[in-house]
Structure formats: structure tokens, C-alpha cells
Amino acid sequence: MIDENPADARLDRAFMALADPVRREIIARLSRGPATVNELAEPFDISKQAVSKHIQVLEHAGLVTRSRDAQRRPVHLDAAALEALTAWIDGYRLIHEQQFRRLDSLLGSLTSTTES
Amino acid sequence: MIDENPADARLDRAFMALADPVRREIIARLSRGPATVNELAEPFDISKQAVSKHIQVLEHAGLVTRSRDAQRRPVHLDAAALEALTAWIDGYRLIHEQQFRRLDSLLGSLTSTTES
DNA sequence: TTGTTATTCAACCCTTTGCTTGATCAACTA
């Protein structure tokens, strides 16, 4: 609990990155293809510097990568990183569904006992 | 951009709630069944008040619900809420995969042209 | 009633976030 393992830190940053509507809109935009900082900033009422920081948060979380095209630094979505998040969530969703199935079978056996 | 729609606010809180390792461990514990605040606090080196706050964050995010049993307030995982998060993520993952498929078919047609 | 257990409220502290503006850097264009 003193220090956090690297996998945990990655999840921290990734979930934190998605906990902001501006950053989620950026992800949404990037799902339709790469874009530059200026293009990404255009729809928002905040400064380009603020958007640049949001992109750095997404990059540090491993959710996007960047390339270079002259002065531009196009941003690309990394879909594999999103997959890691659904994997984490689904781990606990599945356990929960298994419990439902166990409950179902328990109820099933109770019913058959009652009906015998 | 001035005001956020309710669905966005829910996603904010849910992703934010999962961006903390203590809260993720609480989710993990709850996936094995309901637990009281004291039970949930036991593994951690922080005060019960701090854990109580974490649980309130999870509750406000709609990820857990609470019942009553005398002085105890058992916490239950709400798996449906987790599903809403994977749904959001998968929305963009799928778009991305469709683009890959489009690229694949493009490359395929180029190859067949070359091979003809 | 008195005491104990389970949980929350309240006030406070420190660190981090998200934003701003102004300056700087890097790479193109005239």
C-alpha cells in the first residue's frame, strides 16, 4: 500500500484520463482518425495550452501516441490500451455473473426439492 | 461545454471512482459478495473514515449500493454500472477496429490488383 | 440506563488538477 505496482499505476492514469469530458471527447474524435493539437482544440472553449495538457495526460496514460509531421504533432488513438481497461472491468463483471449463475442453480435445486 | 449533460457527469464520476487503487480493491472485494465498511477497511493502512469516504465516492458514482443490517451498512457491487463503462469504451474500440477492417480490405484490393 | 459497536460528520492540511497568460522553441514560408 506504500508503493503502487506499475500495473496499478497504469490503471490509475488511464481511468483518471477518462474521467474528464474534454478528454473523452478527444478520444471520440481520435476514434475517427489522427488529429493535430489545433484540430483537437478547435471545438473547445478553452486555450490550446489547456488542450495540449489534456493530450499529455492521455499520452502519459498510454491511451494515445504521437508522431511528427513538420511543426505538427498528430495524435493517434491506441485502442489496445482501451482494451486493457475493459479487461479489468470485465474481470469483476464476470465474477459477478458467475455468482448469479450459482444463485440460479441454487434456486433451481431448491425448486426441484420443493416440487419433489 | 459550459454545463455538462447528466450522462457525461455519470461517466466522469464512474471513471474517476475507478482511478484510485483503494477503490479498485474495494470493487474487487465486493465482486466476491457484499461487505461492511469495517470489513472493507480491514486490509488497508488508512483510517475507517477514509475508507468510508471512498465508499461514498463509489456510491455517488453508482458503482455500489448499500443496504442496512442493524448498525451495519453492507455495500453491494452494482455490476450493471460497470457494464455502462465498458459500453462507452467499446463504442470507440469498435469504430477503431472497423477502420482496421477497412484498411485490411483496402490493402487486400491493392494486393489483388498487384497480383493480377 | 450505560456502554459498545458501526458509521458518518466536521474541520483542517497538503498535494494535485485544470485553467489562465506570457514567453519560448521548432519548423516551415516569403
Place this chain on the structure above:
DNA sequence: TAGTTGATCAAGCAAAGGGTTGAATAACAA
């Protein structure tokens, strides 16, 4: 070369997050 465009750095500020301790509340047990 000088000017412009694209993006980042830096300093500062208000608000929020996660933690603490001590007091309060609620429901049970003696």
C-alpha cells in the same frame, strides 16, 4: 533573413482530492 504557424514551457491561482483527528449519531447489548 524575417515572419508565421504549431506546439510546449513556466508561473501562478482557485478548486477538488485524499488523508488525518475528534466529535456526533444510530442501533444494539448488558
